Amino acid sequence: MVVHLHERHHIIHGDIKPSNLLLDGSDARLCDFDTAAWMTETIFPTRFSIRYVSPYRLVSDRENPRPLIPEEDLYAAGITVWEIFVGETPFAPYVSQDAEFELWDQIVARPKLDVDRIEFEEARLYVKECMSIECLNVAQSVTQPEGHS
Amino acid sequence: MTAPSSGLFDWRLRDLIPDLKDLPPESARPGTLAVYRYNDQDYIIKSRFDPKVAQRELNFLKAAADISVHIKGYVRRSEPDNKIIGFVMPRLRTVGTCTTVPRR
Numbered sequence: 001m002v003v004h005l006h007e008r009h010h011i012i013h014g015d016i017k018p019s020n021l022l023l024d025g026s027d028a029r030l031c032d033f034d035t036a037a038w039m040t041e042t043i044f045p046t047r048f049s050i051r052y053v054s055p056y057r058l059v060s061d062r063e064n065p066r067p068l069i070p071e072e073d074l075y076a077a078g079i080t081v082w083e084i085f086v087g088e089t090p091f092a093p094y095v096s097q098d099a100e101f102e103l104w105d106q107i108v109a110r111p112k113l114d115v116d117r118i119e120f121e122e123a124r125l126y127v128k129e130c131m132s133i134e135c136l137n138v139a140q141s142v143t144q145p146e147g148h149s
Numbered sequence: 150m151t152a153p154s155s156g157l158f159d160w161r162l163r164d165l166i167p168d169l170k171d172l173p174p175e176s177a178r179p180g181t182l183a184v185y186r187y188n189d190q191d192y193i194i195k196s197r198f199d200p201k202v203a204q205r206e207l208n209f210l211k212a213a214a215d216i217s218v219h220i221k222g223y224v225r226r227s228e229p230d231n232k233i234i235g236f237v238m239p240r241l242r243t244v245g246t247c248t249t250v251p252r253r
Binding site: 004024 | 217239
């Protein structure tokens with residue numbers, strides 16, 4: 001569905017997560033295009049769902065803003081599939097503000113979701129693929145500020 | 150309020166407000182979401198303060214109509230210009246998780 005959105009409609013959703021995936025009979029349908037962008041646009045998201053964003057997004061800040069890229073949808077789709085098949089909230093639980101900051105650190109440091117907990121092989125391979133998208137790797141995509149080496 | 154010949158609702162927010170029911174805040178940001186019951190059917194009304202923002206989301210929903218939630222109609226503001234500030238969606242449930250299905 002995400003690839004179809006990108007390749008057929010040239011849209012990046014920007015907020016893929018289970019609550020934005022609705023069931024219409026047996027069909028899944030996307031909603032909440034608040035953060036969406038056309039592939040031809042360059043936008044810098046200021047709002048996102050922390051559990052479903054990649055490290056690429058989390059290290060984006062005012063000094064080094066990062067444009068929304070389609071790979072972020074794929075990463076979020078991977079976490080979404082993990083949540084659907086494992087039945088747990090990813091990077092859970094956190095409720096307090098303090099805990100949220102701890103979670104932030106974990107995500108920036110590329111935490112590993114335990115993909116092997118997914119029993120269905122096709123889903124497991126899909127999530128593994130989504131989690132290993134090269135350009136979302138923080139170490140490779142962090143831009144060094146000028147004057148720093 | 151009736152559906153026009155196009156089959157899509159064309160409602161004014163002012164007329165809907167007395168009957169709107171709020172959704173939990175978590176699912177109502179940043180657009181305002183509310184439940185509206187019409188002819189024994191629940192709909193979700195999503196409205197925005199800025200017509201441009203509402204129109205932008207509508208453009209995405211229409212462009213990806215084959216995989217996005219169906220638009221059942223539009224919501225307009227009365228003043229000053231009758232512009233569309235929201236839309237009507239069916240009330241659907243979100244995907245569940247495997248924990249909702251008994252394991253073998």
